[in-house]
Amino acid sequence: MRDSLRRPLSYGPIGIVNDESPAGDLDESIVTIGRGRSDFDRASVALKTWKPFDIGWLETFPRHAPVAVGTVIVLLIQHLGFWSLNGCRVVYTVGGDGRFGFAY
Numbered sequence: 190m191r192d193s194l195r196r197p198l199s200y201g202p203i204g205i206v207n208d209e210s211p212a213g214d215l216d217e218s219i220v221t222i223g224r225g226r227s228d229f230d231r232a233s234v235a236l237k238t239w240k241p242f243d244i245g246w247l248e249t250f251p252r253h254a255p256v257a258v259g260t261v262i263v264l265l266i267q268h269l270g271f272w273s274l275n276g277c278r279v280v281y282t283v284g285g286d287g288r289f290g291f292a293y
Contacts, residue, residue: 198278198280229289232289233289236256236289237256238253239256246267246268247264248264248265249262249263249265250262256282256291257279257282258279259278259279260279261276262277262278262293263275277293278293279292279293280292280293
C-alpha cells in the first residue's frame with residue numbers, strides 16, 4: 190500500500206467539494222440526515238469510522254483506518270458472483286464551520 194501513495198489519481202477533477210462552481214458533469218445528492226449538533230456529531234463519527242461502507246457486500250481494509258490525508262484503504266466488493274479489490278486514498282478533508290467530509 191505504501192507504493193500507492195506515489196501513484197497519480199485515476200480521476201478528476203480533484204477538489205470539487207471545495208470549488209464553488211466545479212466544471213463538468215457531477216453526480217450529487219444532498220439530503221438532510223438530522224438536525225442539531227448531536228446529529229452532526231453522530232454523522233461525523235459514522236463517516237470517520239467508514240460506516241457508509243458497512244453494507245454487507247462491501248468491506249474496508251484496514252477496518253479502523255483513520256480518515257486523514259494520505260490514508261490508503263482497500264474496498265473488497267462482492268458483485269455479480271465475483272469479488273474485486275479497489276484501492277482508495279483520502280486526498281483531502283473538509284472541516285470547520287459546521288462541516289465535515291472527505292474525498293477519497
